[in-house]
Amino acid sequence: MNADLNSFAWLLDRLAYEPRRNGKLALITDYFRCSPDPERGFALAAITGQLRFANAKAGLIRALIAERTDPELFALSYDYVGDLSETVALMWPACHGAAGHYRPAPTLAEIVEALATTDKRALPALLAGWLDALDETGRWALLKLITGGLRIGVSARMAKTALAALGELEPDDIEEVWHGLEPPYAALFAWAEGLGPRPDASDPAPFRPAMLAHPLEDEDFDRLVPADFSAEWKWDGIRIQAASGLNSQGQRVTRLYSRTGEDISGAFPDLAGGIAFDGAIDGELLIVVDGRVQSFNVLQQRLNRKTVSAKLMTEHPAHIRAYDILFDGTEDVRPLPLAERRARLEAFVARHVLSTVGRRWQPAVPILPASGPDRTPMPSRA
Amino acid sequence: MRPHELLHPTPAGLYCPPADLYIDPVRPVARALITHGHADHARAGHGAVLATTETLGIMAVRYGEGFTQSRQVAVLGGTVRIGAVDVTFHPAGHVLGSAQIAVESGGIRIVASGDYKRAADRTCRAFEPVPCDVFITEATFGLPVFRHPDTAGEVAKLLSSLALFPERCHVIGAYALGKAQRLIALIRDAGYDRPIYVHGAMEKLIAFYESSGVPLGDIRKVVAAERKTLKGEIVICPPSAIQDLWARQLPDPVTAFASGWMRIRARARQKGVELPLIVSDHADWNDLCTTIRDVGAPEIWVTHGQEDALVRWCEMSGIRARPLRLAGYGDDGEAEPDGPQATP
Numbered sequence: 001m002n003a004d005l006n007s008f009a010w011l012l013d014r015l016a017y018e019p020r021r022n023g024k025l026a027l028i029t030d031y032f033r034c035s036p037d038p039e040r041g042f043a044l045a046a047i048t049g050q051l052r053f054a055n056a057k058a059g060l061i062r063a064l065i066a067e068r069t070d071p072e073l074f075a076l077s078y079d080y081v082g083d084l085s086e087t088v089a090l091m092w093p094a095c096h097g098a099a100g101h102y103r104p105a106p107t108l109a110e111i112v113e114a115l116a117t118t119d120k121r122a123l124p125a126l127l128a129g130w131l132d133a134l135d136e137t138g139r140w141a142l143l144k145l146i147t148g149g150l151r152i153g154v155s156a157r158m159a160k161t162a163l164a165a166l167g168e169l170e171p172d173d174i175e176e177v178w179h180g181l182e183p184p185y186a187a188l189f190a191w192a193e194g195l196g197p198r199p200d201a202s203d204p205a206p207f208r209p210a211m212l213a214h215p216l217e218d219e220d221f222d223r224l225v226p227a228d229f230s231a232e233w234k235w236d237g238i239r240i241q242a243a244s245g246l247n248s249q250g251q252r253v254t255r256l257y258s259r260t261g262e263d264i265s266g267a268f269p270d271l272a273g274g275i276a277f278d279g280a281i282d283g284e285l286l287i288v289v290d291g292r293v294q295s296f297n298v299l300q301q302r303l304n305r306k307t308v309s310a311k312l313m314t315e316h317p318a319h320i321r322a323y324d325i326l327f328d329g330t331e332d333v334r335p336l337p338l339a340e341r342r343a344r345l346e347a348f349v350a351r352h353v354l355s356t357v358g359r360r361w362q363p364a365v366p367i368l369p370a371s372g373p374d375r376t377p378m379p380s381r382a
Numbered sequence: 383m384r385p386h387e388l389l390h391p392t393p394a395g396l397y398c399p400p401a402d403l404y405i406d407p408v409r410p411v412a413r414a415l416i417t418h419g420h421a422d423h424a425r426a427g428h429g430a431v432l433a434t435t436e437t438l439g440i441m442a443v444r445y446g447e448g449f450t451q452s453r454q455v456a457v458l459g460g461t462v463r464i465g466a467v468d469v470t471f472h473p474a475g476h477v478l479g480s481a482q483i484a485v486e487s488g489g490i491r492i493v494a495s496g497d498y499k500r501a502a503d504r505t506c507r508a509f510e511p512v513p514c515d516v517f518i519t520e521a522t523f524g525l526p527v528f529r530h531p532d533t534a535g536e537v538a539k540l541l542s543s544l545a546l547f548p549e550r551c552h553v554i555g556a557y558a559l560g561k562a563q564r565l566i567a568l569i570r571d572a573g574y575d576r577p578i579y580v581h582g583a584m585e586k587l588i589a590f591y592e593s594s595g596v597p598l599g600d601i602r603k604v605v606a607a608e609r610k611t612l613k614g615e616i617v618i619c620p621p622s623a624i625q626d627l628w629a630r631q632l633p634d635p636v637t638a639f640a641s642g643w644m645r646i647r648a649r650a651r652q653k654g655v656e657l658p659l660i661v662s663d664h665a666d667w668n669d670l671c672t673t674i675r676d677v678g679a680p681e682i683w684v685t686h687g688q689e690d691a692l693v694r695w696c697e698m699s700g701i702r703a704r705p706l707r708l709a710g711y712g713d714d715g716e717a718e719p720d721g722p723q724a725t726p
């Protein structure tokens with residue numbers, strides 16, 4: 001079996017038609033057995049709803065197909081098929097397999113990576129290139145995945161049961177370590193296959209993939225309904241994730257991560273050393289002197305260092321402006337709606353942070369209505 | 383002579399006045415030319431029938447020897463003069479014995495394709511493009527969403543499901559004329575040599591194919607008493623039987639369906655299909671367009687399916703085209719999954 005998206009798409013296709021629980025389990029286990037890491041790990045993440053793609057919306061897909069097909073033929077086809085992703089997947093001009101047009105189909109791992117790091121403006125060309133390289137089923141699966149429209153009738157529990165069936169484990173064994181593990185779960189698969197130790201889910205301060213920010217385009221403003229949104233200031237620092245907890249020996253472990261998961265704690269011992277909460281917070285790393293946020297240039301002097309002098313720490317003290325809370329204690333609050341997370345965040349900051357690290361932390365700014373006086377979006381670094 | 387004087391639609395079917403004959407008439411007529419044996423093209427009760435020897439044989443299997451008062455064999459490539467019209471049958475690649483019919487008079491040649499496909503099929507003779515002034519094309523899959531995949535991949539899907547679910551019977555709905563035999567041939571060509579079990583309604587036509595020189599391997603009729611023993615086997619039945627009590631008495635069946643319609647998910651789900659196999663007797667969109675270019679006709683009449691999209695494509699390609707609204711066709715080999723199918 002190949003390791004590209006076409007083979008995962010083949011699984012999704014079969015799952016979408018297979019009504020029986022045992023049939024679905026057999027299909028998923030077979031896929032896990034025949035597919036390599038990290039592809040099967042991202043597949044597990046996709047099935048269990050751990051992958052989210054913010055950028056690809058129906059409008060983009062309509063625009064791509066409109067560039068490639070006659071509008072009347074598209075309208076007749078869409079009317080007949082009744083589903084946008086499926087119509088586009090079937091109508092997309094085939095380059096797949098055509099002589100001189102060969103390009104390898106993308107892997108799911110490539111797609112996850114690229115969608116997390118690609119600017120919104122570069123997305124249409126990227127997506128078109130993938131659609132060119134995939135077959136009909138692959139295109140359907142890709143479009144369903146990135147628009148969040150995948151309906152295959154598989155619960156997270158069922159996926160874990162299929163994973164356990166790779167070897168001697170029970171589904172509950174998987175559940176016990178599941179919390180705290182992140183895609184692509186290579187250690188988990190090795191354990192399930194009896195080829196590795198029980199994965200260490202006891203890391204008290206792991207990195208969690210961050211929800212990224214994207215700049216608004218001019219035309220977005222006409223479509224935005226202010227009541228559906230909240231706003232806050234974008235600060236000119238770097239995105240940071242602060243995670244902390246106690247390890248099995250009862251010692252505190254604190255890590256500061258960049259948005260890509262790089263551990264940058266070493267450059268900011270002043271900040272990391274002052275943290276004594278259990279949980280994970282998403283925010284902006286800033287230099288604040290006498291209550292004033294310093295420019296990005298000032299922050300740059302403290303970035304990319306393995307060690308840092310006491311003088312630099314005193315002159316340019318690091319702060320976090322908290323945006324979001326990911327874990328509250330051991331509770332994963334990422335599935336909660338933003339408004340609930342914001343309430344959790346404010347309580348969390350009031351409870352832990354202000355009492356322990358003082359002015360290094362500031363409570364989140366009040367949420368402003370989107371129709372503020374200044375509609376110019378702040379440039380985003382995230 | 384203008385094209386419509388040579389051939390035009392009537393309620394009984396396509397009529398050719400200078401020869402006083404009909405092509406694939408839907409009502410009993412004195413003289414009928416039949417493209418192929420599917421029920422919507424080949425009906426009983428005509429005065430005289432001209433068709434290929436296989437099509438005549440299929441009509442006799444389905445309707446009995448008395449299906450017409452007199453019959454005449456059309457040899458592929460050979461011309462028969464009827465009245466002032468030269469009639470020639472050419473292979474259509476659709477099912478065993480299927481033909482396109484060319485009528486020529488007064489310097490005008492019109493080719494009625496009947497149903498056709500361009501994909502490889504060892505159970506019938508391959509389609510041959512015939513240059514003409516007007517080409518009457520079917521359009522069963524005349525939308526750009528229909529691009530049939532390689533049949534080897536579809537058979538691989540079936541065989542991998544058999545390997546994954548060895549305890550389950552795989553029951554495949556396939557039309558009794560053409561689809562069933564082609565599917566069996568494809569499964570054989572993939573190296574599967576176990577017995578293939580068939581519904582009783584399919585036996586006669588399978589035997590007819592074999593007697594016409596299309597070997598299909600070890601074929602066995604499903605016997606009621608043995609149904610329970612068919613775990614891990616392939617059973618082929620008419621589409622209407624896949625949801626019947628008949629199929630549900632097979633051991634934990636995986637419900638498959640072999641049709642070009644299986645490309646559309648809503649269609650497959652509507653019929654409760656768990657293993658859609660996209661195998662078609664008809665040209666897909668690309669092959670319809672390719673064929674229109676191959677025959678090089680300056681005028682195209684489109685019938686039998688999704689006329690509008692194909693007419694639109696012809697217009698975009700600078701080819702004159704119009705839909706030919708003929709009633710009574712389309713219920714044959716690849717009727718929609720919920721269409722009238724039953725047994726032949």
Ligand SMILES: [Zn+2]
Nearest residue numbers: 420497714715
């Ligand atoms: Zn037919």
Ligand SMILES: [Zn+2]
Nearest residue numbers: 497711712714
């Ligand atoms: Zn037909």
